[in-house]
Amino acid sequence: MLNAAKALGYRPNALARSLTKRNSHLIGVVLGYMDNTFYTQVLKLLSQRLQSEGYHLMLFLSDPGDVDNVLHQILQYRVAGILLASATLSSDLANECEAIGIPVVLFNRSVRGMPTNTVTSDNYKGGRLVGKFLADCGHTRIAYIAGAPDSSTNKERQAGFLEALAEHGLKCFAYAEGNYQFEGATRAARDLFSGKRKNARPDAVFVANDHMALAVMDVLRFELSLKVPEDVSVIGYDNVTQAAWPTYDLTTVEQRASPMVQASVDILLDQIKNPRLQHNHVVIPGDLIVRGSTRKIPS
Amino acid sequence: MLNAAKALGYRPNALARSLTKRNSHLIGVVLGYMDNTFYTQVLKLLSQRLQSEGYHLMLFLSDPGDVDNVLHQILQYRVAGILLASATLSSDLANECEAIGIPVVLFNRSVRGMPTNTVTSDNYKGGRLVGKFLADCGHTRIAYIAGAPDSSTNKERQAGFLEALAEHGLKCFAYAEGNYQFEGATRAARDLFSGKRKNARPDAVFVANDHMALAVMDVLRFELSLKVPEDVSVIGYDNVTQAAWPTYDLTTVEQRASPMVQASVDILLDQIKNPRLQHNHVVIPGDLIVRGSTRKIPS
């Protein structure tokens, strides 16, 4: 019977089924950017997990300003849930999703008062770890290269970092913005380090993510002939694959994609099955991974 | 009127529309692997282009053996077209798509006798460029680290490479397989270079893609303390972003994602509008990009 159907070339129509069952088994995923390899890792895990749960992934790469527009398109497909990574939506739209009963999770971004779930790493704590570590290493001129200044990840990492410095009687020695872009970080590194004599330049720099930290190391070493970590310690955030490569050997704070994705999908599937009013806010801790890009200054 | 509808929270149902119009405006994209950043670039371009054409992207990451399974799921959503990147399907399924009238393009892979469109770079020519260049540089012990041995990209690059070598009276000095994996390439590099005295080891190596070439350079420099290019020239394929980073400064053959994606989407949209029997086979040329990882031997 089933074989007969198959022989006749029968293929159930998922669209029609979605229409009657009122569940498309589609998950809308919008990515703010993909240059950072952390997100390609996320995408891979997400795809695998959704696949194994019988859900399918509609992917949208979207500029920050364009998210709401993209969301409207997603909603027309009657997606069962939405995941926004490195992106946020207007509270209007969040409320709309809430009203329709479509669960949404903000991945790696959290916004106060937004009626959504959030899954993030412990950015504040991570920032603290970095500040404490650099101070403990004996650094005194510690700089910060920020990501996108308004992003929650940047704000929290920065806040934790500054606070830890303050507890050691230190202030941030220099500041620049890289906007989470490779080129932005390149410029920021030049600003902070070029043409400065030894005591006028930072002896350590915390870069808000690994993607930028790699760019910073390249500028330091190849443009400015500064040694890492002898002349300047550098430390990143995310623990992307490349951070472990010997060329970089970058000290960093891990952001564990796997449990983060796990939690996100769990929330989504759970709320698809039993609609809730409650929202979850999952925070996944991550350790400091000490590698060779930082040094301890003998006291 | 439209405003009234909007005020009432009306939202057209794309699923229902797809059902009647018999066009879901969905494109199924299956990626064989994403470790290679070339494919994240492809994905980005693909997403942008499809978005601007009013199409939407269903993404599947699939192991080579699982493609057919995944394809069946895709077909149930009545996708308007399918793009397989770094993956192939069984000819049974290709015929089935053909019969249903769903256009499919094989991206960066070509299989003889498959009733599909293909879009690739000129891998054979690229291989030739590499072989000729290395020979012209005066290298005599030239090795090859292969990608997945059965993939069309690998076979063509290798064929062109060997042929160019032959024309210069050279044979391939050593061979290993990296399977397009980072770890595979790491092992391959160890096999070919470790514990060998100068004249027993290659003085140049062509690695079948950049992703692996980066791994090879790391092993050479950090594990084996060999200098690139002084001790060995290395050359990759793809011209991914990282190849241009000063740490690597890798000589490579460019594979131009943008025109390749362009052509793929053009084909898909064209064949969605006017179903054809004819299949296209687009080959995008790419130049050799000479950087600092290769040297000319004084004669």
Add this chain to the structure above:
DNA sequence: ATGAAAGCGCTAACAC
């Protein structure tokens, strides 16, 4: 022009 009816391919509800 505006409106009613039929149908896309499926599932759920109700019959028999």
Add this chain to the structure above:
DNA sequence: GTGTTAGCGCTTTCAT
């Protein structure tokens, strides 16, 4: 259990 019917939300056709 097997069969029939209604309806998911839309578009297209045909009537008014």
